[in-house]
Amino acid sequence: MIEAKGLTKRYGATVAVDNLSFEVKPGKVTGFLGPNGAGKSTTMRMILGLDTPTSGDVRIDGQRYRDLHQPLTKVGALLDAKWVHPNRSARSHLAWMAASNKLPKDSVDKVLEMVGLTTVANKRAGAYSLGMSQRLGIAGALLGDPEVLLFDEPVNGLDPEGIVWIRTFMHRLADEGRTVLVSSHLLSEMALTAEELIVIGRGRLIAQSTTQEFVDRASGTTVKVRTPQLDQLAGVLQQQQLVTRIEDVEDQGKVLFVEGDLSTDQVGEAAAAHGIVLHELTLQRGSLEQAFMQMTGDSVEYHAHDEVAAVTQLEAPTAAEVAAGPKEDN
Numbered sequence: 001m002i003e004a005k006g007l008t009k010r011y012g013a014t015v016a017v018d019n020l021s022f023e024v025k026p027g028k029v030t031g032f033l034g035p036n037g038a039g040k041s042t043t044m045r046m047i048l049g050l051d052t053p054t055s056g057d058v059r060i061d062g063q064r065y066r067d068l069h070q071p072l073t074k075v076g077a078l079l080d081a082k083w084v085h086p087n088r089s090a091r092s093h094l095a096w097m098a099a100s101n102k103l104p105k106d107s108v109d110k111v112l113e114m115v116g117l118t119t120v121a122n123k124r125a126g127a128y129s130l131g132m133s134q135r136l137g138i139a140g141a142l143l144g145d146p147e148v149l150l151f152d153e154p155v156n157g158l159d160p161e162g163i164v165w166i167r168t169f170m171h172r173l174a175d176e177g178r179t180v181l182v183s184s185h186l187l188s189e190m191a192l193t194a195e196e197l198i199v200i201g202r203g204r205l206i207a208q209s210t211t212q213e214f215v216d217r218a219s220g221t222t223v224k225v226r227t228p229q230l231d232q233l234a235g236v237l238q239q240q241q242l243v244t245r246i247e248d249v250e251d252q253g254k255v256l257f258v259e260g261d262l263s264t265d266q267v268g269e270a271a272a273a274h275g276i277v278l279h280e281l282t283l284q285r286g287s288l289e290q291a292f293m294q295m296t297g298d299s300v301e302y303h304a305h306d307e308v309a310a311v312t313q314l315e316a317p318t319a320a321e322v323a324a325g326p327k328e329d330n
């Protein structure tokens with residue numbers, strides 16, 4: 001469990017992290033989301049004792065990082081996958097980490113196996129692809145078999161296969177009961193990976209909730225209805241003060257949408273009470289992208305000329321993907 005209370009970091013006039021309080025619980029993947037410059041990396045560095053808070057503090061199972069006896073056995077982190085010396089092999093890099101942290105020698109082979117690098121373990125790390133480097137970084141984070149894991153943008157630049165591998169691996173670590181905090185810009189990926197979200201903007205907490213609650217609260221839900229008695233049902237629902245709209249949907253003809261945070265039960269019961277036939281009754285949720293844009297709106301650091309790039313990066317999952325929640329790939 002990671003617990004931040006009133007965490008604040010100032011660099012001169014810049015307030016990078018501003019009175020941030022949150023909890024990261026074990027057994028789940030928690031996504032750490034925020035626009036560029038929101039303070040995600042600074043927060044992660046403070047969790048790992050690499051930066052000192054200006055005020056407030058952050059603890060791992062009740063202890064500050066610097067007070068941990070053998071930190072790697074408690075917390076593992078992947079901040080920058082490319083910091084490994086290019087002439088070192090994965091095995092010698094991990095062996096050096098293990099020796100300098102007084103970890104058992106057999107931990108090296110264990111983590112190489114876990115991340116699937118055993119067959120290339122003696123090759124120079126400088127010749128590794130980005131995906132392999134990320135795996136090596138994750139192996140380093142796992143070396144001390146820690147309960148708490150932090151990953152800063154682990155899927156940046158990876159191909160689809162690498163992204164799925166990381167997602168599956170994060171789920172596995174959480175299923176083992178570990179606390180997993182992952183920062184990312186890629187909203188579609190976070191919608192599939194993270195069950196919980198901590199969303200920040202300009203260093204401040206915007207939301208902490210489950211991914212589903214975040215999407216529902218920010219973008220609301222709509223009930224979609226297909227019925228041969230469209231106008232009759234719209235009339236019945238309007239009498240109940242519900243907001244309806246009718247749209248032409250490709251290959252489906254006219255479809256009725258009922259706005260507001262209501263359940264399909266309410267619409268189904270209203271239809272049944274008036275003997276109205278239904279062909280479809282579906283709850284539609286917004287996307288994580290819509291929710292994120294709405295919630296972080298004025299906390300975004302980029303300006304108009306950056307927006308296209310930023311929006312492209314914030315790929316939207318489909319409503320169905322969000323509704324399905326984090327996927328199990330294993």
Ligand SMILES: Nc1ncnc2c1ncn2[C@@H]1O[C@H](COP(=O)(O)OP(=O)(O)OP(=O)(O)O)[C@@H](O)[C@H]1O
Nearest residue numbers: 011014015016034035036037038039040041042043
């Ligand atoms: N060492 C530093 N000195 C001065 N300002 C800094 C320093 N590190 C971070 N900042 C500033 O603090 C703010 C938060 O930066 P941080 O890198 O933590 O954000 P981030 O959410 O990780 O952003 P990104 O997603 O773009 O990496 C930014 O305005 C950044 O310019």
